[in-house]
Amino acid sequence: MFTLKFCLTLAGLCSLVPGHLAEQLSASKDTEHPFSASRRISPYMADFSFDLYRLLVSKSNTTNIFFSPASITTVFTLLALGAKSTTHDQILQGLGFNLTEISEKEIFEGFHQLLHTLNLPGNELQLTTSNGLFIDKTLKVVEKFLEDSKKLYASDTFSTNFEDNEAAKKQINDYVEKETQGKIVDLIQDLHPDAIFVLVNCIFFKGKWEKPFEAELTEERPFHVDDKTTVPVQTMNRLGMLQVTYDDELACWVVKMDYLGNASAFFILPDTGKLEQVETALSRQQFHKWSSNLHRRAVTLYFPKVSISGSYDLKILSDMGITHVFGKEADLSGITEQKELRLSQALHKAVLNIDEKGTEASGATFLEAIPMSIPPTIDFNRPFLTSIYETNTRSILFFGKVMNPSGN
Known part of the structure; x- marks a missing residue:
């Protein structure tokens, strides 16, 4: 048969x-x-x-x-x-x-x-x-x-x-x-x-990002894949008001960035040597905790273009x-x-x-009032996690880890 x-x-x-x-x-x-x-x-x-x-x-x-x-x-x-x-x-x-x-x-x-x-x-x-x-x-x-x-x-x-x-x-x-x-x-x-x-x-x-990056500010910066490997990556940056939190217990930054429409992205940046600790803690409860602790503040963000x-x-x-x-x-x-x-x-x-505009060019210019105090810098220059979800249904569309933004 x-x-x-x-x-x-x-x-x-x-x-x-x-x-x-x-x-x-x-x-x-x-x-x-x-x-x-x-x-x-x-x-x-x-x-x-x-x-x-x-x-x-x-x-x-x-x-x-x-x-x-x-x-x-x-x-x-x-x-x-x-x-x-x-x-x-x-x-x-x-x-x-x-x-x-x-x-x-x-x-x-x-x-x-x-x-x-x-x-x-x-x-x-x-x-x-x-x-x-x-x-x-x-x-x-x-x-x-x-x-x-x-x-x-x-x-x-x-x-x-x-x-x-x-x-x-x-x-x-x-x-x-x-x-x-x-x-x-x-x-x-x-x-x-x-x-x-x-x-x-x-x-x-x-x-498209709700608040896009300025393409002219993108520059090549080092990305630390691991202790022994560093690769050059085209890195975007912007100074602005973002929804962020720092988790002292797990030693990681969490940045939420919104798209135009009903989708958002979470980017989780563990401190050096803390990636495995964050991975072990991943859960619905942990994401809820991060979401509850997010607050808008001025930050200088460096984020690699990803493919x-x-x-x-x-x-x-x-x-x-x-x-x-x-x-x-x-x-x-x-x-x-x-x-x-x-x-x-x-x-x-x-x-x-992931690039400066999300996926399409935009002619809009975004101006924000930034506090006079020096904002913290969040530099995604090492492996990080990403989650993209649809906000109406609360469904995770994509999930993953970026070890090398250039895909190599």
Whole structure:
């Protein structure tokens, strides 16, 4: 008996041009709060972010780390729509959802609203998501899975000839390239020869700083990757009023910078030698504490221009309890009634670019009143953490660590 397999692929871009969502999701019927359904799932997504981050650090603590928790959780909960029994429970629990606290219905409603919110038109942010299902033309897919994935996740479905491996790979890569305006090319290098079903999720974020840097002030400065390695990096700087706090207990600066629209970024700068201490302490409670202690003050900020990416084989999620879906024990009979369908590949790529304007030039000039006292200097000239989140849904879109801003 042969085994049917499929590949799950994710692509996340931060500060790059977005694609479009083919069909806008319907508005949530929740009446308590306009974003209550998505906010119900956001704490679990945050916990998953920190757990996955620490897992990736355990595999390599000397490289850049950057991923999209929103993208990964979206596509795996979409997969859970078609999973049953232990396979289903492992996916949701591995993503951090406590099924005694939140129901499966609430989880799917939360992602439905999250995707709807991220894809609202007319926002000052360009922030969109897309989901593509590439299904072998010979595969009979359960109609309810197609209906639910379309209704809840606005998924686009494509008939694919997986017998022609190169043609199938090209079809999927062309879709990703189109959705990313050419920013991600040839995402899939090798498509498993037995693949018959590919899920693709993309999340795109393009934002402008609420208070941009002056490009003419950017200059080359040293960035200390570690005790022995220093690299030259184009570094922005500005003197202005920013939301900051210094955590004496963990020995780190926290700087919050807002984008125009409904997104903000946290940048956490540990003191020299304190990075591991900060990583160990990462939690929802810690972020809440930092947020509560932020205050506006004049600072001189030095911040490197960043161009990094992260590419991951998500079979690493086996270490978080999601095991059956990758093996012979997989029960994905909610996707197809044909037996022994399992997940053969799960790829994720995220890209981060940070420059003076965010992503686009701006003709605006910002003038601020600065106190006469000498402000402190916060110099991001060593490894730091970053978190970019959508403020309405309180969802972490991207999370990572910049060890080397130039991506080397």
